[in-house]
Amino acid sequence: MGVVVQAKGLNQTIRACSSSRVTHLSKLDGVSEKVPFRTRSAVAAGRLAAKTSQRLGKGEGMVVGGKVALRLSPKAMTDLAGDRVEVLVSSTNGKTSTTRLLATAVSQTGPVATQPTGANMNDGILWALANGPVGAPAILEVDEAYLPGVVSATHPKIIIFGNLSRDQLDRMNEVAILARKWRTMLAANPDITVVANADDPIVAYAAEDASNVVWVGAGQVWTSDSSVCPGCGALLARDGSIWHCTGCDRIRPKTTWELDWTAGDQGQSGTGFAIGPDGTRYSLEGLQLPGRFNASNATLALAACDQLDLDLNKAVELMNTVTAVSGRFATVKVGELTIRLLLAKNPAGWSELVDIMPPAPTPVIITINSNAADGRDPSWLWDVPFEHLRGRTVIATGDRRHDLAVRLRHAGVDFVVVEDPYAPNAQLPPGARELDVIDCAATYSAFHELRTRADRELASSRPGRDQREQGVV
Amino acid sequence: MNDKIQIVSIFPNLLGTYGDGGNLMALQHIAALHGIETTVTEVAPGESIPSDGDLYILGGGEDTAQVAAAQALREDGTLSAVAADGIAVLAICAGYQLLGHEFPDSDGKPAPGVGILDVKTDRLPARAVGELLVQPTAQIDGTPLLNEPLTGFENHAGATHVGPGSQPLAHIVPADVKIDFDPVLTLNWNATLDGQAAVGIGNGDGTEGATSNRTIGTYLHGPCLARNPELAELLLGWAAGRKLEPIREPEVEELRKVRLTAAANYDKTTQTQR
Structure with a gap:
């Protein structure tokens, strides 16, 4: 487990998901009785592998554990997900922080299953589901390229799309190709509510045809990967934060949530408010995670909390307790x-x-x-x-x-x-x-x-x- | 002689993924080392391409952007005209493909190119992603265009076929080639590619890039000119109308040494350094 000096703000709920705790449990504990035997055995075998990996000092064992379990029971992710996956978070930047902020906010209703670290491919997701509190709602971050597969295996209620920009082009190919895959994924899963950043034209393109979209004006500083309309190929024009396509009728969608951010002077932190659908301004001044991008992450998380009918003031209060996330800013x-x-x-x-x-x-x-x-x-x-x-x-x-x-x-x-x-x-x-x-x-x-x-x-x-x-x- | 040159960067917001802005930075930086003053004109789609540039550059881009850029360049016509007059043009990846006669669009159907290079591009059986190490082979009147090996990273799905009106820029270097760094960097390599693993895919037939007149197209990212100053000096020399004597910076030489060693030890099957 990562040891972080500033871990004081983390709540117990999330601690309970760490694989170090569950390795102390007996073999089949910690997995719901409803889960098929094959998957429960596979998880037990994964635990053994994870424990061995930890003993050998090869890391936290989550990826190894997940890998072994998936090999033995290919349907393990679906079995373990059941109907408890509340939110998946995918984004080029900020998915680990957004997931942690959201999971912490959701913990107002009780224990939450989420990743203790940023392990966001199939193995890490499986392991979070296998080792989180039994039957607890799951809030998971997912690698952008793995998202379509994870969505069809876990049937989430909500997906958060934060932003899409160039990253690991050798693996992800180009961002527009990824956005097209997300569109296909949403077309096949019309029940999902998407919480999407309206300020990112690539995200907007990915989400525009979904039946339920909560548009959030979460901001976008980096615009170099969205100079062209991903739909028609014409140039995008920007008037302040409002983008529109010069070749088709695409325009920044009307938002129901908005981040109002004021930058600080050089080296000083800025201040932000998340503005809700009814105009309520939720101050993000108490966030301990620094920078505009974390205020943006918190706004997306708050919009998802709203969809989950949570107490939003309590959600902000809990998000304020998050300090370092998997070592970021530690x-x-x-x-x-x-x-x-x-x-x-x-x-x-x-x-x-x-x-x-x-x-x-x-x-x-x-x-x-x-x-x-x-x-x-x-x-x-x-x-x-x-x-x-x-x-x-x-x-x-x-x-x-x-x-x-x-x-x-x-x-x-x-x-x-x-x-x-x-x-x-x-x-x-x-x-x-x-x-x-x-x-x-x-x-x-x-x-x-x-x-x-x-x-x-x-x-x-x-x-x-x-x-x-x-x-x- | 022309110690003030104008560099025209064509559609950087359409053709500018994969760090291609680095080629423009490298040209400005290396020009300054040689006492050449540069001005940069960035052209956006919809604007006309200036005809008085000394060096034109195009970068990589996504497929929809590539089709849009090719169409705009064909309608404008200026780039074809200046290239035919022997003005220097450098095109990377998607930019390289669209300078040919045709290239695949996002559905894999052939889209018309600008026709400055005698090349045609269709699809490779699998995407080419990885280190690329090539030995320049292009010549003008029996004199090699370039001497030093070219290093970069490729990420494309195009198989490019070079016709008789152009010549390949380089040949792919086989894996396990011996590299000598002392006193100058040379590849100890006998050009037999048959049956050997090679460092990269390039055009897909053992060659890489294409050139004719003073137009050069290549799949080398990296950025290409930051990692290969000899190529930057060739282009700047053409633009300035004088041959530039090599100026080598220590951190660039160190980077080349590290990349060439890594590429020669690169295992294509596992995508790891051996």
Whole structure:
């Protein structure tokens, strides 16, 4: 389990879903009696595999557990889902945070089954359903490409579409192709209510034909992947936040929910309100997750809570307790440095992260990998406005640090290339070591390497305590 | 000699996925190293293409955007005219395909291209995604156009057939090729592709890219010009009317060294480095 210094705000409901707890249960416990025997046995076998994986120190075991269970019982996801999947969340950016905010808000009605980490492909989803509280409503995040399969296996009541932009193009292909697959998926499942971001034209295209859509003006900062109408291929025009197509009659749908965001001064956080269908303004000032994008995530989550007939003031109150989500924005110690972990995996995410970093000349660490989960082609680095980082020295690291170095050279940003900046003898720029906390933006796999490393170091510095008993998530 | 050049970026909002904006940045950056002043004209669809550019560039894009861009370029006519006059043109991926006679639209039906390159594109049996390492083979009057290996990343579904009016830009380098880095980067490779695993798919027949006159089309992303400064210097030299002596920056050389080593050790079957 990820050990995060700021885990205090997490509620017990979500803790109960962690696989570390359920591994202590006897073999067939924790799965409803209604679930077919084959799937229950498969889950038991998965638990054994997960436990072995944990013992070997190979990770949290969720993916392995899910994989084994699915192999033994291919219908396991459908069996475990039953009719309790309330909401699936899919989005290029923000799905883990939105899912956590929503699951925490929904916990006002009792226990919730959700992923303790961002494991959002079939294996991780299966494992969340197998190990969450028995029969509890499920709130799950789903990888964009896996969504159609997961929808037909779990029949959710609601799906949240946050945004679609370029990410892992080697695996996802192009965003318009993905949007077309989502359309086909919704056409085959007309009962689903879609909570969709009206400000993203690709999302709007994906959701426009669904019978029930709750349109949310959740904002869009990154517009480079939606310059063309995904329906007719003509150019889109924008008048402020209102987009329309110059070739067909597509236009930003009329919203029932809206985010009203006011940006803060450089380095200062802004403030936001989620405005409901009746004009009620829900203040998002108390959110501990930083930035406009998290206010946007919270607005989408609140719109889904409204569909679930929850107490919305209570929902905001609970969302305010969420601090770090699966390590995002957590402060951890790695080697010689204390870092704030920022997940930065694509240009759209990056374009908003730059705003929450402390102003120049404060140095920052950037870690770029190109493993399968990061996308094997880091060309996207050239779409990130790194020019905004001028005036400071970037510590470039990760497997693709040389690609980053060339990019920063072209952007006119000073940098040092360091293989391991956390080593005691690492050559860091002046002032880096003196910082109490240094921001570290990392791609997906690099982010998880850092979390694992921080956990391991924390565990070894506290002998006599089982690592799994410490703070969860 | 022309030490002030105009770069025309064609439809960057239609043809600009996969970090293609990086090619424009690389051209500006490398031009500055050579004391060449650049101005950039970005052309949006609906606007006419200026005829007084010194270098025209087109990037990759999605299929609907590609069809729209090809149609706009055919109606405008300027790009065909300047390319025929020997002005430099660089086109990447979808841009490369649409400079040919035809390419597949989103339904796989042939859509008409601009016809600047003598190439035709249909579909590969499976999408080509991965590292691409190629050795330039194109020549002008017996002189090689480029000497250094080209490195990049490909992500496309097109099989491109080069006709007699153009020549392939390069040939795919077989896997396990030996690379020497000292004193200069050379590939120790005898050009026999038969039966060997290769680093990438390119055009689909062992070749990669195409060129005729001063137009170059390629599947190399990366971005292509950031990873291959020799190609950037060739294009800028054409635009400026003088041969540019190579200027190599240490972080670019380091990146090339790392990528070439990785590509030569790239296992296509598992998509991992060996």
